[in-house]
Amino acid sequence: MRFNLSKWLFILVFLPAWCMAVVIRPDAPEVYKVKKGDTLWDISAMYLTQPWLWPELWRNNSHISNPHLIYPGDELRLVINEQGEAELVLSRDSNDKPQKKLSPQGKLMDKASEPVSVLPWSVVEPFVKGAVVMSKEEFSALPRVITDYDDTVRYANEDLLVGEMADNTDSLLVLRQQSTIYDMQDNEVGVQIRNLASATLIPTESQDFSLVRLDKSRMETRAGDRLAPVSIMEQSDDIQLRSADSQRGHILGNLQEHHLMGRLDVVVVDLGHSEVTPGTVMGIYTQGPAIEDSKTGISEDSWLPAIFDNKETPRPPAIKSGDLVVFKTFERTSYALILNSSRIVRRGDIVGKP
Numbered sequence: 001m002r003f004n005l006s007k008w009l010f011i012l013v014f015l016p017a018w019c020m021a022v023v024i025r026p027d028a029p030e031v032y033k034v035k036k037g038d039t040l041w042d043i044s045a046m047y048l049t050q051p052w053l054w055p056e057l058w059r060n061n062s063h064i065s066n067p068h069l070i071y072p073g074d075e076l077r078l079v080i081n082e083q084g085e086a087e088l089v090l091s092r093d094s095n096d097k098p099q100k101k102l103s104p105q106g107k108l109m110d111k112a113s114e115p116v117s118v119l120p121w122s123v124v125e126p127f128v129k130g131a132v133v134m135s136k137e138e139f140s141a142l143p144r145v146i147t148d149y150d151d152t153v154r155y156a157n158e159d160l161l162v163g164e165m166a167d168n169t170d171s172l173l174v175l176r177q178q179s180t181i182y183d184m185q186d187n188e189v190g191v192q193i194r195n196l197a198s199a200t201l202i203p204t205e206s207q208d209f210s211l212v213r214l215d216k217s218r219m220e221t222r223a224g225d226r227l228a229p230v231s232i233m234e235q236s237d238d239i240q241l242r243s244a245d246s247q248r249g250h251i252l253g254n255l256q257e258h259h260l261m262g263r264l265d266v267v268v269v270d271l272g273h274s275e276v277t278p279g280t281v282m283g284i285y286t287q288g289p290a291i292e293d294s295k296t297g298i299s300e301d302s303w304l305p306a307i308f309d310n311k312e313t314p315r316p317p318a319i320k321s322g323d324l325v326v327f328k329t330f331e332r333t334s335y336a337l338i339l340n341s342s343r344i345v346r347r348g349d350i351v352g353k354p
Contacts, residue, residue: 022056023049024086028078036072040118041325041339043070044241047078047088051339052243052281052325052354057088069115118239118279119337120264124327127266130195130218131255132175132233133330139177139191142226143210155221159214160202166210166227172199173233174214175226179257181333183270184250184348189332192255192268195233196221235328239279247275247282248352251345252333261345263322265338269351273329280326282336283354286343288316318350 028047044051070076070090077089143164148155155161166172174197181190196219202211214221249271254261261267269282276282322341326334338345 022053022086024078025049030078032076034070034072034074034076034116038072038116039120040070040116040241043076043116050243050354052241052323054241057086071115118241119325119327123264124266124335124337127255127335128235128328129233131335132193132195133181133190133268133333133335134193134232135331136177136180136188136191139175139193139226142175142228145174145212145221145223145225145227146209147223153223155214157197157214157217159221161199161212161214161221163210163212163227165208166201166212167229168201169229170201171230172201172212172227173197173230174199174221175228175232176219176222178255181252181268183252189252189270190330194219196225198230199227236278239325239327241279241281241325242277244276244280244282244351244353246353247271247280248350249275249282251284251347251349251351253347259346261338262341263338265345267324267336267338267345269324269326269334269336270332271326271334271351272332273334276326276329276334278327278329281339281354282324282326282351283320284322284324284338284341284345285318285350285352286321286346287318287348287350321345321349323354324351 025047032043032046034043040054041051044054047057048054071092073092075091077091079087079089081087143166145155145161145163147153148159148161173195175193176196178192178194180188181192183189197217198215199212200215202213204211210227212227249269251261252268252270254265254267258265269276321343322345323339324336325339326336328335336351
């Protein structure tokens, strides 16, 4: 059954301005049962023309402490309250209550059920667990993998490796620099680092070298790769959707160094953790092409007219081409997932208020 928006049009006309921020899609379902595999973004986009305003649908529902925690089997019902505001009501079948399991001590405890993820986890997980951005100096300071006991240069699971002295911690990661990230002025803002493998530090009496055993390899390790504590990849998985406000930045590229990007691609933006947080939703805006001078046939972006004219180059207005959401932040950059795009996304596209 679909939600009859026209039935409530006369009410919406008289709503105060702040309520008009939430616009219900005309084809929004009146009732929807959450399924395994749904994401919070998918469900939000089913109801709202601006999915990042999802929490607004729950603003008057005191029974929902966290609108980002929705579980498979939950039934969502779209209603109009007495104030004429659209809101969602959630009902959870008693059979879907958390099951009981035995703890190691033999006590009964709740078996936690998994809420639907905010984003498609299969897409972002490799970047949450397997990639990080840091400065070149930070990476260079990490201890190196030197060799193994067979004096080879490529290593895999269960191999024992000799490295420079590493932090005194049981678990380590093996990292490799993949590429250098430049901002739109070609200034270096960090290096992309790939997590190659997990490793265990083997206790020894050496004061000069570390002995490590490779445990879980995603790619082969080589001499010269770096060792780091697992905490270097850790970041809170608490992603709550919120709209960007005054933040403005650019797409700098992606981990695969593709020039053309689109929906469900992970990109790097030039905004750090002091400017955005995981869950920040931003619009993607494409700048118009360079304007050609009709008299000379020379592009306004050409170096030639710049010799004779110091005026700022006129640019056509940028047009919105999609949305993205930040999911992992660093000092000067962040990873973001393109949620939708109507045009090809390229380096230099603007990100800002959606």
